Amino acid sequence: MSETPAARRGRGRRPAAEVRAAVLAAAGRILLRDGMRAVTFDRVAADAGASKMTLYKWWPSPGALAAEAYFARSRDALDFPDTGDLRADLIAQLSAFVRLLKEEGAEKPVSELIGAAQMDPDLARAWSESYALPRRELARVRLRGAQVRGQLRADADLDIIVDQLWGACYHRLLVLRVPFDESIVARLVDHALHGAAPRSA
Template structure:
């Protein structure tokens, strides 16, 4: 069995790597929700988890990448996008769920911190892109492509731009909170956008 190289327990030998990793993620996740991303350093997390700081350097390229892993290990988000055959209802439901996530239990501020920190932390930016942003975009584009293939959306519509218009607007209100993120906002986004992309509605191009 692979064992953690630097951290041991008196009289019990070294802890297995999986146990150490779990302790580190739990410590980082708790610290993130308590004090925010700014408090996450390898030294502080290692001390709280009873782990070797060098082990953290070996497993994660930056404190931001560690915080990202800890947060998503704790929240265990499940990516899903319903396809009931009713595109408008599916989009509203998905946007409402996303807004509900961002406005519940402090998730919004954490996501906002990740987005901000990713601008100067390329390792965090890569993790955020590969494991959060791209999977979410892919689900939305797949649902929209199905609607386009079924003749509901005009064939000339850029689906990636539609994702930006809908979900990008939510991130805009999260990061620049002049106006609130509410379920009604989700309804308005979909209601305003659909007339411009649906094949069976008037469109002045």
């Protein structure tokens, strides 16, 4: 039950918040570099200088740790700008999302996490609660701000906008499994804002 030597500093233990942040950072690094299966309590504990018992206490499974670590790791990259120009802000955020997937190594571990979640109810719950639903809530907040300012219709369904922007990317990633890059982002946003029907229809 004792902390590993690396977890001690000076005379005391590190504060729990500090250990937690170190563990999430280590798990995020391992996840993006080596994939979901490399995120084991053993390896993360060693990398973070934390005790394995602490990890067992805080996370029900390595998958749950990986999902939360990906949320923490991606949070800055996926921040929602608010310049007042909704179209430009959505394009900027979605471009960052696509770059995170395609250029910064997230594609494989994210696909693996979501894939494994389809047959593992505990991982599914962890993924939804620690990543997917909190991220949807952040998107809702940004979209609600735009709606209040009249940049989205009062009866627009914000959850459907989320499905039709980020969900569209996941569709290509997971279901169609076709290559895509930032070049689709502006069209995705324009379709979500203005639709595909003739303006007069």
